[in-house]
Amino acid sequence: MQQQISVITLGIADIARSRRFYTEGFGWSPVFENEEIIFYQMNGFVLGTFLQSSLETDMNRGGLVRPGAFSLAHNVAGEKEVDAVIECLLSAGGVLLRAPDEPPPGGYRGYVADPDDHAWEIAWNPAWAIDARGMVTFGV
Amino acid sequence: MQQQISVITLGIADIARSRRFYTEGFGWSPVFENEEIIFYQMNGFVLGTFLQSSLETDMNRGGLVRPGAFSLAHNVAGEKEVDAVIECLLSAGGVLLRAPDEPPPGGYRGYVADPDDHAWEIAWNPAWAIDARGMVTFGV
Numbered sequence: 001m002q003q004q005i006s007v008i009t010l011g012i013a014d015i016a017r018s019r020r021f022y023t024e025g026f027g028w029s030p031v032f033e034n035e036e037i038i039f040y041q042m043n044g045f046v047l048g049t050f051l052q053s054s055l056e057t058d059m060n061r062g063g064l065v066r067p068g069a070f071s072l073a074h075n076v077a078g079e080k081e082v083d084a085v086i087e088c089l090l091s092a093g094g095v096l097l098r099a100p101d102e103p104p105p106g107g108y109r110g111y112v113a114d115p116d117d118h119a120w121e122i123a124w125n126p127a128w129a130i131d132a133r134g135m136v137t138f139g140v
Numbered sequence: 141m142q143q144q145i146s147v148i149t150l151g152i153a154d155i156a157r158s159r160r161f162y163t164e165g166f167g168w169s170p171v172f173e174n175e176e177i178i179f180y181q182m183n184g185f186v187l188g189t190f191l192q193s194s195l196e197t198d199m200n201r202g203g204l205v206r207p208g209a210f211s212l213a214h215n216v217a218g219e220k221e222v223d224a225v226i227e228c229l230l231s232a233g234g235v236l237l238r239a240p241d242e243p244p245p246g247g248y249r250g251y252v253a254d255p256d257d258h259a260w261e262i263a264w265n266p267a268w269a270i271d272a273r274g275m276v277t278f279g280v
Contacts (some may be wrong), residue, residue, distance in 0.1 A: 001167045001225065004183045004214060005276030006146060006263070011209030027141045031278045043144045044184025044275040046268075052209050058152045059188030059211060059251050059259050060238035068208015069192050070258065071199060074144060074279030085141065098200035111199050118210065119199050123146070128186075135184040 006044055008072065010053035011064055012116045017093060021114050025092030026074070026085075043134035052116075066117040073121040075130060079108045083132045085122045086110050094120075143162035145185055148212065151188030151192035151204055152256045157233060158189045161254050166214070166225075192256075206257040213261040215270060219248045225262045226250050233259070 010073040012018040019038055022028050031041040036054050048104070056062045076082055082100050090096060093115045100110030109123035127139040159178055162168050171186075172179040176180040176194050180187040196202045216222055222240050230236060233255045240250030240262070249263035267279040 001214075001228075002173045002183075002216075002270070003168045003180060004270065004276070005148070005164075005185075005212055005271070006186065006215035006265075006268065006276040007211075007261070008145070009211045009213065009261075024170035026143075027144045032280065037184045038144060039278055041278050042184075043142075044182075044273075045145075046278050047145065055209065055211065057249060058238075058243065059261070061207065061259070062185065063249070064209040065205045066211055067204055068203065069195065069204040069206050070208055071147075071195065072145055073147035073149065074141075075146035076142075077152055082253070088141075098198075102276070111201070113156060113201075116209070121147070121149075121199070125146075127177050128146065130142070130144065130146070133141045133184075135142070136146040136186060138179055138181050138186050140172065 007046045007048055009048040009050050009055060010116065011055045012049045013052060015049070015137065017115045021089065021093045022049065025089040025094060027088070036072050043136065061099070067113070067119065071111070071119040071121050073123055074122050075125055075128060075136060076128070078124050082108050082110060082122050082124050086112055089122070091122065146187055146188060147186045147191050149188040149195060150210055150256065151195045152189045153192060153257065154255070157255045161229065162189065165229040165234055167228070184275065206251070207259065208240045210274050211251070211259040211261050213263050215263045215265055215268060215276060219263050219268070222248050222262050222264050229260065229262070
């Protein structure tokens with residue numbers, strides 16, 4: 001089977017509030033949007049932000065809770081960029097979970113919750129390559 | 141800022157149980173593993189399965205709960221493949237959330253929870269291109 005994920009879908013409560021975080025905080029552009037879902041074309045897959053009630057209907061399971069046991073990471077090219085991205089996210093409705101510092105393996109990272117309490121790690125990890133198209137390769 | 145996600149990290153309770161689901165159910169190979177984390181190199185980013193207690197420490201936030209308000213999707217090339225992948229996942233410790241059927245926009249999909257209650261949608265969506273390297277492009 002292909003070692004592949006096609007979509008990450010985040011359940012959200014308010015489309016406009018979430019859209020502001022992703023378009024103004026990260027500066028990302030939607031590839032599609034309507035009143036219940038926004039899709040962003042990412043590096044080899046798609047990010048969706050979907051009204052939680054609609055996600056629960058689609059998944060055939062109610063009672064989704066937050067904060068969920070997961071995080072997403074956006075890696076950048078250096079320490080100063082970590083600080084800058086976190087500042088942008090906080091200005092666009094994010095909430096600081098962890099001010100940036102050095103994790104045990106080295107590098108530099110902090111965590112911000114999006115307006116729906118989904119955790120984003122903003123990290124500089126010099127061992128992981130990121131190419132010009134945003135494709136990320138594991139490294140140690 | 142690059143429209144890029146570097147890592148999806150799932151909080152898990154039991155490394156061996158989760159490893160079985162991803163390596164036997166999906167048939168994926170780790171690129172790195174130790175006693176608290178397993179990384180899988182995916183299509184342009186990395187999937188991590190990390191002990192929840194370690195994720196909470198790293199994130200500086202306790203009390204992560206499940207099932208979280210998100211889902212991941214693995215798209216395949218046809219209806220029969222959806223059924224086959226779901227069968228593999230159920231054999232490797234997955235729990236059926238939604239038996240496959242046709243969603244409103246067309247195509248075919250079902251949902252399976254991994255052993256830590258994280259939801260996976262297995263989908264055939266003929267509008268979305270998947271290339272030989274697993275890179276997925278949004279389409280309508």
